[in-house]
Amino acid sequence: MPRSIIFLSGIIFVLTAAVFAQQRDPSFQVGGGTLDVNLDSDLSQQTHNQLMTWVHNAANSVVAYYGRFPLDHTYLQLRSFNGRGVHNGHTFGVHNGGLIRISVGTETPISELKDDWMLTHEMVHLTFPSVPEDHHWIEEGTAVYVEPFARLRAGNANKEQVWGEMARDMHQGLPEEDDEGLDHTHTWGRTYWGGALFCMLADIEIHQRTHNQKGLEDALRAIMNAGGVITEDWELSRAFEVGDKAVGVPVLEELYNKMKDRPVSVDLDKLWQDLGVSHQGGFATFDDRAPLAVVREAINAGKPGRPIKVSVSLDKLMSTAAR
Ligand SMILES: [Zn+2]
The missing domain is CATH 1.10.390.10 (Neutral Protease Domain 2)
Structure with a gap:
């Protein structure tokens, strides 16, 4: 066989192998x-x-x-x-x-x-460690809450959709009758959306207490960067300790102590109002004069935001339903 043909069949073989491998x-x-x-x-x-x-x-x-x-x-x-x-x-x-x-x-x-x-x-x-079964809500909560903002930041979603769907769906995470807190109420709503509610409150509070300089992603990145990924078994307290240290304020630990074994409800209508989010049919419109509008924008961008002029006490929006 002439050399050129051997060479050519070599190329065809390589190309075929490449296409095949790609498929x-x-x-x-x-x-x-x-x-x-x-x-x-x-x-x-x-x-x-x-x-x-x-x-x-x-x-x-x-x-x-x-x-x-x-x-x-x-x-x-x-x-x-x-x-x-x-x-x-x-x-x-x-x-x-x-x-x-x-x-x-x-x-x-x-x-x-x-x-x-x-x-x-x-x-x-993948980004969060495996924690004991009682805390499954944090594994689902981080995934539910982070996913839309991750897609937003990569240009794969828009903010009207992200906030509109969050404002439409978040109520599913509120406690219902006989709720005993996030660690003891393993319903679908409390696991997925109760966990997401925890993450959203933590995100807002980290922004407020760091003068809008840090957010939940700083805590979550620190946990991941300390080796807390899905292949590793961690205690939840260790994850929160690492996260809190990274943002310099113990928001995760404090919020966890409030919500772990009590049916903490949140006035979501007031919270959306404070964030400047109105929603209809899974689509949001925004009011930039709302007190937490600068926090909302910092969460969208994943960057330090403009100073907060009027902070909002999340404690005042939270209530423990009588059992
Ligand atoms: Zn999941």
Whole structure:
């Protein structure tokens, strides 16, 4: 065989191998970590490309919030099903990294993948240590609360949507009858939205007590950077200690002591008003004259904000329902 043909078939082999490898197991670097993606082999190349855009967007969102990707290695298994939507996200710590399993319908339109929150939510789980079962609400709460702001900061969501949906859904985290606090009430609402409510209150209070210079992300980044990621088992007190130290005010510990074993309710209508958030149908409009408008904007941007002129006592918005 002439040398040129050997050379040419060599190139074709390399190209075919590259395309084949890309189809089978795309792998990419993001924020200092490697993501190995395993896609169902019956998906078309076009679907692969769309799914990979979705994966990149979610990973970039997590990096936008945390400053880097939380783990060196993460394995993402994407399974397909006939139909549309994104379902069944699960995230685990495995011996050599993180593992996320998630299912995507073969008829899911690109627009729906663009608006999907679930994959970002799963990736946020990688950033926090595994804590004892009673505190499962903090694992879900951080994922529920951080996900929209992570997507906002990466340009994958807009603030009208983020605050509109949060203001629409947050009431699901309020205590109902017979509630015994976050550590002892393992309902869906208290686990997901009760945890998110805890995170939102902590975020606002950190901003208020640091003159709008720091936020919840500073505490959460510190926990992640101290090695508190999903593969590690930590006591919750250790996570809060690390987080509080990073922001210089013991907001997490204090709020936890208030909410862990008592049904603490929050006047959410007043809180949205103080933040300058009006909402209708999952879409918000904003009042920049509200006392906490500068906090709201600092949370959106993830950067120190303008000084707070009138602070709001969150204690006055909180009440313990009689048991
Ligand atoms: Zn979750």
